Amino acid sequence: MYNVLVADDHAVVRSGLSYLVNQQPNFKVVDEEANGTATYLRVEQGGIDILIMDLSMPPGESGLITTQRIHERFPKVRILILSMHEEQEYINKAIHNGAMSYIMKSSSDDELLKALKSLANGENYIDANIIMTKTDVQEINSDGVDVDLKGYNGLSKREREVFPLIALGYSNKEIAAKLFISTKTVEAHKANIMHKLALKTRADLIRYAIHHELIDF
Structure with missing residues (x-):
């Protein structure tokens, strides 16, 4: 059984995601959070295998920074970004910072479920609607230190x-x-x-x- 943490600033989104995830065998939502700081603190408490997180959860820390901090401190936690941001810059930074999967909120539930199953197998998964170029891959694999x-x-x-x-x-x-x-x-x-x-x-x-x-x- 994979313990899942759902993080989004909208209660209705958290509720919908939790319902969907809990319908899947071997996945259980054990907690929900509404901002980056609370999400990090919950992961710090332990017992989380997969984190489904939005990138924008105002007011608070940028989801890109939260992703980086969690990945650096808790690399075993598999991070799935579910975001409305379709800009390639956000996608590349999120993956560079440690996200294993990036799914757009405009995509179907099937994309999210495919990502969950991939993460459970220790595999990365990028939304089928996202086109990755060689330049994107280079940015993701670069040092990326501003x-x-x-x-x-x-x-x-x-x-x-x-x-x-x-x-x-x-x-x-x-x-x-x-x-x-x-x-x-x-x-x-x-x-x-x-x-x-x-x-x-x-x-x-x-x-x-x-x-x-x-x-x-």
């Missing part, structure tokens, strides 16, 4: 969790409650983030996050 993101990539795991919450305006107390840490620890992480990214104010941090597409509003 020079401008070297500072962000240098943040610790916990600092990357704190970062989008700061950008979205959560107070230290609210961040501490969400991440189950003390407010002093939050303050320390904030100071480290600002120092590593050479930022002076929260406004600078918000501009940085928006410019590099690290969060969705």
